[in-house]
Amino acid sequence: MVRVVIEELEPAPGEAERLRAYLDTHARRLGGRQRGVVVEVLASVERDARFVLRIVAEDEAALRTFMEQPLWRDFEAGLEPLLRARSRRGFVPIAARNGARRVLVAVPILAERRELLRPLEEAGFQLLFNDLGRNLSEEELIARLDGVVATVAGMEPYTEQVFARAPQLRIIARFGVGFDAIDLAAARRHGVQVAMAFGTNHEAVADHAFALMAALAHQLPAYDAVVRAGAWSRSGHPGLFGHTVGIIGFGRIGRALAKRCKAFAMRILVSDPAVEAGTVSRLGCELVPLDQLLREADFVSLHTPLTPETARLIDAKRLSWMKPTAYLINTARGGLVDEEALVAALKAGRLAGAALDVFASEPPLGSPLLAMDRVLLTPHVAGLSEDAIRRMAAVCVENILRLWRGEPLFEGRLLDLAAPPQESTTDR
Numbered sequence: 001m002v003r004v005v006i007e008e009l010e011p012a013p014g015e016a017e018r019l020r021a022y023l024d025t026h027a028r029r030l031g032g033r034q035r036g037v038v039v040e041v042l043a044s045v046e047r048d049a050r051f052v053l054r055i056v057a058e059d060e061a062a063l064r065t066f067m068e069q070p071l072w073r074d075f076e077a078g079l080e081p082l083l084r085a086r087s088r089r090g091f092v093p094i095a096a097r098n099g100a101r102r103v104l105v106a107v108p109i110l111a112e113r114r115e116l117l118r119p120l121e122e123a124g125f126q127l128l129f130n131d132l133g134r135n136l137s138e139e140e141l142i143a144r145l146d147g148v149v150a151t152v153a154g155m156e157p158y159t160e161q162v163f164a165r166a167p168q169l170r171i172i173a174r175f176g177v178g179f180d181a182i183d184l185a186a187a188r189r190h191g192v193q194v195a196m197a198f199g200t201n202h203e204a205v206a207d208h209a210f211a212l213m214a215a216l217a218h219q220l221p222a223y224d225a226v227v228r229a230g231a232w233s234r235s236g237h238p239g240l241f242g243h244t245v246g247i248i249g250f251g252r253i254g255r256a257l258a259k260r261c262k263a264f265a266m267r268i269l270v271s272d273p274a275v276e277a278g279t280v281s282r283l284g285c286e287l288v289p290l291d292q293l294l295r296e297a298d299f300v301s302l303h304t305p306l307t308p309e310t311a312r313l314i315d316a317k318r319l320s321w322m323k324p325t326a327y328l329i330n331t332a333r334g335g336l337v338d339e340e341a342l343v344a345a346l347k348a349g350r351l352a353g354a355a356l357d358v359f360a361s362e363p364p365l366g367s368p369l370l371a372m373d374r375v376l377l378t379p380h381v382a383g384l385s386e387d388a389i390r391r392m393a394a395v396c397v398e399n400i401l402r403l404w405r406g407e408p409l410f411e412g413r414l415l416d417l418a419a420p421p422q423e424s425t426t427d428r
Helices: 017-031 062-067 071-083 106-111 113-121 139-142 160-164 183-191 202-217 220-228 253-262 277-282 290-296 316-321 339-347 386-404
Strands: 004-013 035-046 050-055 081-091 104-105 126-129 148-153 171-174 193-197 245-246 267-271 299-301 326-331 353-356 375-377
Touching: 004 017, 017 035, 017 050, 017 071, 017 148, 035 062, 050 062, 071 081, 081 139, 104 113, 106 113, 106 386, 113 126, 113 353, 113 386, 139 160, 139 202, 148 353, 148 386, 160 183, 171 386, 183 193, 193 386, 202 253, 202 326, 202 353, 202 375, 202 386, 245 290, 267 290, 290 316, 316 339, 339 353
Parallel strands: 104 126, 104 148, 148 171, 171 193, 245 267, 245 299, 299 326, 326 353, 353 375
Antiparallel strands: 004 050, 004 081, 035 050
């Protein structure tokens, strides 16, 4: 059975051109010295100066023989002083395995946009769509995974039980970048690769967060209700220009939101333990402790991932630090906010209002938030602009096809399941 080894090579400082020349001279020659093995320099990624080698062997024996020969060892010895970092992963291309070629498209909105997934059908995959029009439960997901080798995944749960009952599943292509619904340790145990759509919807989420902020600042839902009721009340509103915004989590989305806030001459406070003060200040923002941000901000917007450390980050204590005239905006993950404490703060008048696109339980059936007129709610759609949908779908398709063919993914899209990445933001 065909074996593939992917080598990612990062040159030492100042050695990129020497590494390129070394690979051009030696790497391709290696593949011509043994029958049944091909060595390719697949890519040179100029942006971050990484090089990728792809070694394809007709079987395990051919690969082992190739890597034991003196020529390969000499090649590695010459390579070593040119490198800053090197990583290797080996696998059997999924296309070389027996079994079905079915892809479950679990994201409901893609059922109406089948044309975005056409390259999968053209490659011979059978597409199965989510027929319920909502996020699948664990059992509903399991029931749809028979013969499925890959999924275009939404927020459905990928648990140990799911992996155990879906032995043919090999790829999860996440329609977004949050991975809190996936048991990464279980994915590793069951040999399932998890690919993300980094860099596809952060502008859309930032747009939505800013729109929610503006709607609260200008009391748009209340004004709309007044006019529809036949009244003509003109009570005034806080506005946005020149106010202070606190951004918790300064990854792609947080930075994109900061750019929008700068256009409104807002003071921008940032809290994120993963970024340096110099990086924040160069973008015209201030890195401050979380307690200072909460005490000083007129608007607090959440853009951090949901982890055991950030669960209920905004609890009763931290809500009490906020000004009674302040607003809370959450377009990240519902579990970041203690919703009971938020309801209590709003009822007591200790907070002016909130705008939520995400909830601890989705949909938030029976939540007291639904009856509160100072809360603006949207159904987890911040990252779903039409442009973002097209971008995420295209990356999911590319991720599945490349993994199926045994080709590498770039820009860090394939999660290292042995050491899951710690993002300073969640791009959905």
